[in-house]
Amino acid sequence: MASDPVDVLIVGAGASGAAIAWSLLETRMRILCLEQGDHLQDSDFPSRRDDYELARYAEFSCDPNVRKLKQDYPINSEGSCITPVNWNGVGGSTINFLGHWPRMKPSDFRTRSLDGVGEDWPLDYHDLAPFYDMNDANTGVSGLGGNPAYPDYTPPLPPIPIGKLGQTLAMGFNRLGWHWWPSDVAILSLDHDGRQRCVNAGTCDLGCAAGAKGGTNFTYWPVLENAGVELRTNARVREILVDRNTGLAKGVLYHGSDGQVHEQRAEMVVMACNGVGTPRMLLHSTSRLFPDGLANRSGLVGKNLMFHPLTGISGVFDEPMKGHEGPMACSILSQEFYESDPSRGFVRGYGLHSGRSTTPMTYALGGFGIDDPIPWGAEHREIMDNVYPYLAGLTVVTEDLPEEHNSVTLDPELTDGDGIPAPRISYRLSENTRAMLKHGEDRANEALLAAGARRILPNDSDKVWRRAGWHQMGTCRMGNDPKNSVVDGWGRSHDVKNLFIVDGSIFVTSGAVNPTATIQALALYIGDRIKTNIGNLFD
Amino acid sequence: MADFPMPPKERHLLASILDQLIPGSCERNIPGAGETGVADYLAHVAARRSRFDTALRRLLARASELADGIDSDAIRRLEQSMPMEFAELLTETYKGYYSRPDMRAKVGVGAHPVHPSGYEVAQESAEFMDSLVEPVRARGPFYRDPSKAGGGRDGERSG
Ligand SMILES: Cc1cc2nc3c(=O)[nH]c(=O)nc-3n(C[C@H](O)[C@H](O)[C@H](O)COP(=O)(O)OP(=O)(O)OC[C@H]3O[C@@H](n4cnc5c(N)ncnc54)[C@H](O)[C@@H]3O)c2cc1C
Ligand code: SF4
Numbered sequence: 291m292a293s294d295p296v297d298v299l300i301v302g303a304g305a306s307g308a309a310i311a312w313s314l315l316e317t318r319m320r321i322l323c324l325e326q327g328d329h330l331q332d333s334d335f336p337s338r339r340d341d342y343e344l345a346r347y348a349e350f351s352c353d354p355n356v357r358k359l360k361q362d363y364p365i366n367s368e369g370s371c372i373t374p375v376n377w378n379g380v381g382g383s384t385i386n387f388l389g390h391w392p393r394m395k396p397s398d399f400r401t402r403s404l405d406g407v408g409e410d411w412p413l414d415y416h417d418l419a420p421f422y423d424m425n426d427a428n429t430g431v432s433g434l435g436g437n438p439a440y441p442d443y444t445p446p447l448p449p450i451p452i453g454k455l456g457q458t459l460a461m462g463f464n465r466l467g468w469h470w471w472p473s474d475v476a477i478l479s480l481d482h483d484g485r486q487r488c489v490n491a492g493t494c495d496l497g498c499a500a501g502a503k504g505g506t507n508f509t510y511w512p513v514l515e516n517a518g519v520e521l522r523t524n525a526r527v528r529e530i531l532v533d534r535n536t537g538l539a540k541g542v543l544y545h546g547s548d549g550q551v552h553e554q555r556a557e558m559v560v561m562a563c564n565g566v567g568t569p570r571m572l573l574h575s576t577s578r579l580f581p582d583g584l585a586n587r588s589g590l591v592g593k594n595l596m597f598h599p600l601t602g603i604s605g606v607f608d609e610p611m612k613g614h615e616g617p618m619a620c621s622i623l624s625q626e627f628y629e630s631d632p633s634r635g636f637v638r639g640y641g642l643h644s645g646r647s648t649t650p651m652t653y654a655l656g657g658f659g660i661d662d663p664i665p666w667g668a669e670h671r672e673i674m675d676n677v678y679p680y681l682a683g684l685t686v687v688t689e690d691l692p693e694e695h696n697s698v699t700l701d702p703e704l705t706d707g708d709g710i711p712a713p714r715i716s717y718r719l720s721e722n723t724r725a726m727l728k729h730g731e732d733r734a735n736e737a738l739l740a741a742g743a744r745r746i747l748p749n750d751s752d753k754v755w756r757r758a759g760w761h762q763m764g765t766c767r768m769g770n771d772p773k774n775s776v777v778d779g780w781g782r783s784h785d786v787k788n789l790f791i792v793d794g795s796i797f798v799t800s801g802a803v804n805p806t807a808t809i810q811a812l813a814l815y816i817g818d819r820i821k822t823n824i825g826n827l828f829d
Numbered sequence: 830m831a832d833f834p835m836p837p838k839e840r841h842l843l844a845s846i847l848d849q850l851i852p853g854s855c856e857r858n859i860p861g862a863g864e865t866g867v868a869d870y871l872a873h874v875a876a877r878r879s880r881f882d883t884a885l886r887r888l889l890a891r892a893s894e895l896a897d898g899i900d901s902d903a904i905r906r907l908e909q910s911m912p913m914e915f916a917e918l919l920t921e922t923y924k925g926y927y928s929r930p931d932m933r934a935k936v937g938v939g940a941h942p943v944h945p946s947g948y949e950v951a952q953e954s955a956e957f958m959d960s961l962v963e964p965v966r967a968r969g970p971f972y973r974d975p976s977k978a979g980g981g982r983d984g985e986r987s988g
Contacts, residue, residue, distance in 0.1 A: 344924060395972050396972060396974040397973040414975075436962075440972060449953075451951060453950050457961065469965055472958070472962075489944070492943060493943050500944060612948075615948035649933070651924060663916075667850070670852070671851070675859075678936055678937075679937040
């Protein structure tokens with residue numbers, strides 16, 4: 291079955307799909323977005339239930355292999371120490387993301403020139419800066435201007451409270467003379483744009499029933515749907531089709547809500563399926579012209595997968611830290627060890643994030659992203675009564691460098707509910723990352739002690755958090771050289787001139803910050819380039 | 830919840846195991862997991878997940894053979910002899926116990942569902958924040974900007 295052709299076909303209604311649709315609105319082109327999941331209904335938010343924490347281990351797990359909802363596709367991550375996590379539905383992973391919103395830094399775009407590793411991006415911080423600002427305004431970002439770790443900018447809303455925990459840690463950093471700053475967050479500190487401010491519920495991974503978190507289900511999609519963008523839900527794309535005469539993309543095949551396979555024609559196809567979902571689709575779209583997968587003449591589709599490997603250190607303080615009150619990942623961020631320093635024994639760097647502590651069940655089960663329950667018996671009682679309430683922690687979030695062997699391929703056996711091959715992840719930590727994690731743990735110890743911790747909880751430094759593949763980048767990277775990259779400097783495939791990619795897969799390097807502010811700024815930038823070049827777009 | 834048909838003897842046995850896994854505290858008036866009826870929660874899970882059902886039945890069968898009754902040594906032996914089943918029981922016990930609002934409150938977390946009311950967290954005043962970040966601001970720019978003139982190290986200040 292074929293539907294009417296459209297001008298722009300976007301695959302994926304998450305962070306990047308929404309942002310590019312918004313950017314292209316003014317062109318008056320006919321825009322259609324196909325999304326394999328659905329809208330989240332008001333009754334779906336578990337945080338309105340007494341037993342809300344249970345949802346984190348069932349239908350609201352961030353791990354699709356645990357959720358196993360109809361719209362989810364399984365991910366084989368047996369060959370990886372980190373498993374990718376996500377949400378599939380309108381809003382994409384901004385449904386369960388934590389709203390931490392740091393920008394990448396100028397040096398992140400020039401790692402090859404500055405530090406001799408990774409590759410330089412075909413654009414830089416200053417190219418993106420106006421799009422960061424535009425996206426912050428659309429999203430409703432809160433933070434404190436004047437952070438000396440960045441070129442000057444000011445978030446549109448004042449910071450959210452950093453709370454007792456943030457204040458305590460900040461004083462520790464001040465004692466050491468180290469950088470820290472209140473986190474930028476895609477969370478409303480004030481009522482804004484018809485949305486309610488954050489009520490400090492602390493369960494941002496369970497969706498935000500208040501609508502305070504800047505998921506695109508609350509920010510872009512209501513605007514887009516009002517403006518006439520068609521969002522077709524329960525529509526899972528299985529393959530991108532190519533015209534064998536022109537070599538251009540001509541549309542997609544997708545499984546509709548009626549269980550049938552449909553063909554949708556389009557002038558332009560934009561992939562926004564996340565750093566795992568997009569390479570999966572491209573690798574599955576083989577043809578005589580592209581036997582190794584669409585847009586894959588470089589051989590780099592699915593290669594160079596980057597996460598942000600992380601570990602956490604906790605200190606026990608004398609007073610209750612009330613870490614469960616307030617957005618769970620966002621309080622303060624130190625970038626003291628972000629830039630390269632050869633004396634440290636590794637290249638590039640990391641951030642020290644003060645996540646707040648979590649709710650009792652999650653703590654007892656090992657923490658967010660960890661499956662390692664705390665001890666039972668008398669020790670359990672002691673920990674829950676005398677440790678848990680007094681905890682403050684720091685998370686070491688490291689920059690992951692691109693390495694070709696870290697990859698997404700198609701699993702030869704595992705498939706989703708529509709028979710499409712599942713992605714298979716091969717990933718291992720580099721020695722550089724291990725050195726960074728160790729350094730970060732030691733510095734986090736120091737900071738916690740300086741903040742007044744009476745003791746530091748022991749940490750198994752060989753382990754990174756497994757269920758923490760929140761950020762998926764690099765698998766279709768940008769670049770000027772078609773031999774060494776999948777898309778050009780404005781997200782257009784080198785091989786297929788009307789195919790664009792706008793999600794985290796186009797990152798060249800990962801920085802050591804959460805990526806979504808940059809993913810959306812990039813999508814807006816690409817939208818802007820498309821508009822500028824509209825006259826000769828496919829030349 | 831009579832999901833998992835459990836004779837009173839087995840239910841009693843399970844409750845004693847649970848009280849060992851999460852003991853109560855008389856001092857703080859906190860009941861253990863056995864006392865709070867976590868067994869009902871486990872029965873509910875067992876009725877829905879056959880793997881857990883099997884694990885639970887096997888653990889109970891083994892526990893009932895323990896001659897000296899249920900104390901922490903007995904539980905440790907159970908853990909060593911059936912590690913997979915034990916791990917499942919522990920996970921579900923923690924879930925059952927801490928999904929109870931009253932148990933959350935005992936460890937300092939609100940009993941209420943967190944939406945819509947959330948928590949009241951005082952907003953720091955602008956003056957307080959300014960004083961807190963003052964030492965950081967005083968250090969000046971703290972990043973490398975390769976696009977700036979002067980070989981790209983313009984914004985850099987080493988810590
Ligand atoms: C638990 C968690 C916490 C996180 N916390 C943060 C944070 O604090 N800060 C931050 O910056 N980032 C965070 N992230 C990451 C952030 O959510 C992602 O970076 C961001 O959402 C990626 O945007 P995207 O557009 O690339 O993909 P997504 O937002 O994931 O959207 C992709 C969409 O494509 C759809 N799709 C995929 N394949 C198909 C197909 N074949 N057909 C149709 N539709 C398809 C999916 O259903 C999905 O809706 C977090 C993520 C998670 C899971
Ligand atoms: S803490 Fe704030 S942002 Fe997070 S879910 Fe609650 S209201 Fe939403």
